[in-house]
Amino acid sequence: MASPPFNAVSAQHNCNWPGCTKRVSIKLWGCMPHWSQLPQELRDRIYRCWNGGKGQNTDRYRAVLHESQHVARALQEKAGP
Numbered sequence: 001m002a003s004p005p006f007n008a009v010s011a012q013h014n015c016n017w018p019g020c021t022k023r024v025s026i027k028l029w030g031c032m033p034h035w036s037q038l039p040q041e042l043r044d045r046i047y048r049c050w051n052g053g054k055g056q057n058t059d060r061y062r063a064v065l066h067e068s069q070h071v072a073r074a075l076q077e078k079a080g081p
Contacts, residue, residue, distance in 0.1 A: 016065060017072045029068070037075055042068055 012023045015030035022031040029035055029046050038046075046068055049061045 016069060018069055018076065034072065038068060038071060042071055 011026040013026055014020065015022045015024055015034055017030050017034035017037075020031060020034055024031055029043075035043065042064075045064050046061075049058065049064055
C-alpha cells in the first residue's frame with residue numbers, strides 16, 4: 001500500500017522541548033507553553049530559519065534547534081522539580 005501524499009497543513013511532530021511529547025503542527029517549533037519560555041531572541045532566530053517547516057533540514061536550523069534544546073534544558077533545571 002502506498003503512503004498518502006505529504007500534507008504540510010496536517011503534518012505534525014513532537015514539541016522540541018526536551019521530554020515533551022505534545023504533537024504540534026509542522027509549522028511550529030513546539031507547543032505554546034514551551035515556545036513562550038524560550039528567550040525572544042532565540043524564538044526570532046528559530047522563526048527566521050524554520051520557514052514554515054521548509055527549513056527544518058538545513059544545517060542552520062539544526063544548529064539553532066540544538067541551541068534551543070540546550071536553553072530549554074537549562075530552563076528546566078533552573079525551575080527545578
